[in-house]
Amino acid sequence: MSNAPLMPMATAVWLVENTTLTFKQIANFCKLHEVEIQGIADGEVAKGIMAYNPIISGQLTREEIELSSKDENRSLEIKNTDIQISSSDKKIKKYIPLSKRQDKPDSALWLMRQHSQLKDSQIAKLVGITKNSVTSIRNKSHWNYNSLNPKDPVAMSLFSQKDLIEALEKAERRIKREKKEKDKAKKTREVSNNE
Secondary structure (H helix, E strand, O other), rough: OOOOOOOOOHHHHHHHHOOOOHHHHHHHHOOOHHHHHHHHHHHOOOOOOOOOOOOOOOOEEEEEEEHHHOOOOOOOOOOOOOOOOOOOOOOOOOOOOHHHHHHHHHHHHHHHHOOOOOHHHHHHHHOOHHHHHHHHHHHHOOOOOHOOOOOOOOOOOOOOOOHHHHHHHHHHHHHHHHHHHHHHHHHHHHHHHOO
8 A cells, every 4th residue: 555645535536526537547546446436436435525635735746637637548656655744753832722621630531541551650741730630530539530521632632642652652661671570570589489
């Protein structure tokens, strides 16, 4: 699926609606089957999918489409497959509106229930609250605990899925390291007991 455009089905919908390219050309470019493209054109496939313009995303140029429109044997060439998702690696503190700040404890509760391997400090860093608040939620001593309602923080845009995955990977590494240390200590005790 390398060299496929971003959102192939939505891109195919746009190409069907806005160009005179053949179904085969669109299918080859979007890495879809020709029958799917025929179905898009007939309105049987991709119902409700918003068309995605590959020119705006920099994956195609108007000239490329025109050249392929004139020659039905010519394949479309994707212009840019390295689409930049984030502008920099620097973490920028994002402003959280007051209306969403009340969702932070709910998000912390959701993370505790869904990803129990995360430490309180990791949850606090992800959600943007103090470690003491996270600990009080975990101990059910938070001042508003009975009103908390677990909510997915990624869906609420408190942080990205990438941030969550990185935190989970870090937690997994920590758990493996602790297990190794525990096993090593156990073997050391067994050896000293046998002597």
